Amino acid sequence: MNTPSRGPDGRPLKVRVKTARGRTTSQQKWLQRQLNDPYVARARREGWRSRAAFKLIEIEEKARLLKKGMRIVDLGAAPGGWSQVAAQKIGLEAGHGKIVAIDLLEMEAIPGVVFAQMDFLEPDAPERLLALMDGPADVVMSDMAANATGHKKTDHLKIVALVELAAEFARQVLAPGGAFLAKVLQGGTEGALLADLKRDFAQVKHLKPAASRADSAELYVLATGYRGRGAVGADEGSPTDSPAAQE
Numbered sequence: 001m002n003t004p005s006r007g008p009d010g011r012p013l014k015v016r017v018k019t020a021r022g023r024t025t026s027q028q029k030w031l032q033r034q035l036n037d038p039y040v041a042r043a044r045r046e047g048w049r050s051r052a053a054f055k056l057i058e059i060e061e062k063a064r065l066l067k068k069g070m071r072i073v074d075l076g077a078a079p080g081g082w083s084q085v086a087a088q089k090i091g092l093e094a095g096h097g098k099i100v101a102i103d104l105l106e107m108e109a110i111p112g113v114v115f116a117q118m119d120f121l122e123p124d125a126p127e128r129l130l131a132l133m134d135g136p137a138d139v140v141m142s143d144m145a146a147n148a149t150g151h152k153k154t155d156h157l158k159i160v161a162l163v164e165l166a167a168e169f170a171r172q173v174l175a176p177g178g179a180f181l182a183k184v185l186q187g188g189t190e191g192a193l194l195a196d197l198k199r200d201f202a203q204v205k206h207l208k209p210a211a212s213r214a215d216s217a218e219l220y221v222l223a224t225g226y227r228g229r230g231a232v233g234a235d236e237g238s239p240t241d242s243p244a245a246q247e
């Protein structure tokens, strides 16, 4: 959509979308938010596929996670903002590192990124992903979000289920020293999941990047320094070969 984002005086335009009766539906509210969102405009200007790219950029500014040559799994990758950011950081176009990305939806190709359209909740998804990785990963990142039902408790449970599965997958594929980054909802990494992450990783913290809307319960959990419990591929290459292990 080609909507001017600034008025003649150069100030950002506020766009209001209303029904004929003057009411605003939730779809219209979403559209209104998109049109007024500076990150959406900036993503379009700078060539990022999604405003989500800025969340990873901001997390990266704080955490310095991604390094040249790393091997990365991107879960819930479409339309591809995070993969674009990661590809730049690890030097993928110059032949360094590896990114395997999956999503329920199709994703337009990103040079060098191995993409598979699949449901992470399918029983064979972790196995298929492990085959695509063909060796241990340095970072498993998940921006997966199940479609919101509007029912707070249900949405919360759905996202917790996705994070728990993603964390379990991370334990299988990460090289010692590796990191796990995942979207959760406020209060979403309590109890067993948080305890498990603390046991298996040297450091666990929560981050709320500025690009994550202040009115959303979205939050990211970042677990670094994987201790290597049951990591696959530990004998497929020395852990010290991995950029994550060279911190």
Ligand SMILES: C[S@@+](CC[C@H](N)C(=O)[O-])C[C@H]1O[C@@H](n2cnc3c(N)ncnc32)[C@H](O)[C@@H]1O
Pocket: 049, 050, 052, 053, 075, 076, 077, 078, 079, 080, 081, 082, 083, 102, 103, 104, 105, 118, 119, 120, 121, 143, 144, 145, 146, 147
């Ligand atoms: C917020 S978007 C990801 C945005 C992406 N990180 C980017 O930078 O462009 C969340 C994605 O998770 C995907 N997703 C949700 N549940 C999934 C599942 N079970 N398996 C695979 N992908 C899933 C959705 O299809 C959606 O594309």
